[in-house]
Amino acid sequence: MNINTIIPFVVIFLLSCSAIARTMDILNENQTINIQSNNIVIENLNAVQEAFNTSSSTANIKVCKQSKVTICKLRLRERMVALLKFDEKIKSFILGDSLNFSFEQINHSRHTFKLQGIYPGADTNLTAIGESGLIYAFYIRIDSVKSKFLPFFVVRVVANPLLLKKAKENKKALQVENEIEKNSSKEINIDEVKESIDYLSTKPSVKPESLNFNFKIINGDEALMPKTIFDDGVWTYWQYGDKNLNSTSKLPVIYAVVDGHDMPVNSKIEGGYLITETISDKWTIRSGEAHACVHKFK
Incomplete structure (x- = not known):
């Protein structure tokens, strides 16, 4: 050819x-x-972040430890979301910029939240408050797809177990103290107390003004605390639920504290109360391994 x-x-x-x-x-x-003629559109967004080409499989996971003196810094990326998992329930939170960021519960869980940034180049702060009263502080920023920094997808927020336990105990103690102050401010109906226990028929006459309701749990298991504690200068009354009163296996054992030692006392059930036939400024309530310390304030 x-x-x-x-x-x-x-x-x-x-x-x-x-x-x-x-x-x-x-x-x-x-x-x-x-x-x-089907008008099918094919488009390349050119929106792949090259930093992922060489990243490790754990680079997008972060653990933040709660601290009173430090904050947790988080990087987000446009068109991506991060999941924050807290060890305790979150009571409330404050988000500095709600236009460029969103922070929402997932499935109404107060442990798990979705954090998302909308426009790159923005930053703000986030402060969350746990039910224990602990504060979790964050600095967050949004990167673009061209960023060399990797965003976080899953963030676990942890608190020191001992610190978390202490914060919860302090919160309970404050609640008890507030409740005592609240109850002490109310006028006590002496006739109702006399009718409920009929105490004048069981021992020598006691003056109504001798009744003392100022008892407070100092430490220990608050679940052992009765609904009401008071003494009349002769005996001490512990009001537990009717179901507990009908089953001795559910009632705790109450000891008077004398010179730092638990001393057994005579007790009986009468008129809806567990009655210990003495008075003391300090008491110990025990049930199995659990215990609670109760003090009387004058």
Whole structure:
């Protein structure tokens, strides 16, 4: 075959390849093309973050430890979300910028939240308050797809177990103290007390003004605390629920504290009360391994 005859075919082939390559370039430049008559649009967003090409499988997981003197810094990325998991229930939170950021519960859980940033280049702070009273502080910022920094997908927020336990105990103690102050401010109906225990028929006459309701749990298991404690200068009354009073296996044992030692005392059930036939400034309530210390304030 004559070479002059072959050349035109070669030229046509090369032009076809060039046209195909140009079409692919157009596609990669974020432009769209229509396929046949179905108007199917193919588009390359060019929105892949290259930092993920060499990242490890754990690079997007973070553990933040609660601290009174430090904050937790978090990087977010546009079009991505982060999940924050707290060890305790979150009572409330404050988000500095609610336009560029969102912080929401997941499935109404007060342990798990979704944190999302909308526009890159924004930053703000987030402060969450746990039911224990502990404060969790965060600095958060939003990066773009071109950032060399990786965002966090899962963040576990932990508190020191001892610190968390102490905070919960302090909160309970404060609640008890507030309740005592609240009750002490109310006027006590002496006639109702006398009627409920009929104490004048069981021992020598006692003056109503001798009744003392100022008892407070100092430490220990608050579940052992009765509904009401008071003494009348002779005996001490412990009001537990009727179900507990009908089952001695559910009632705790109450000791008077004398010189730092638990001393057994005579007790009986009468008129809806567990009655210990003595008075003391300090008491110990015991039930199995659990215990609670109760003090009387004058």
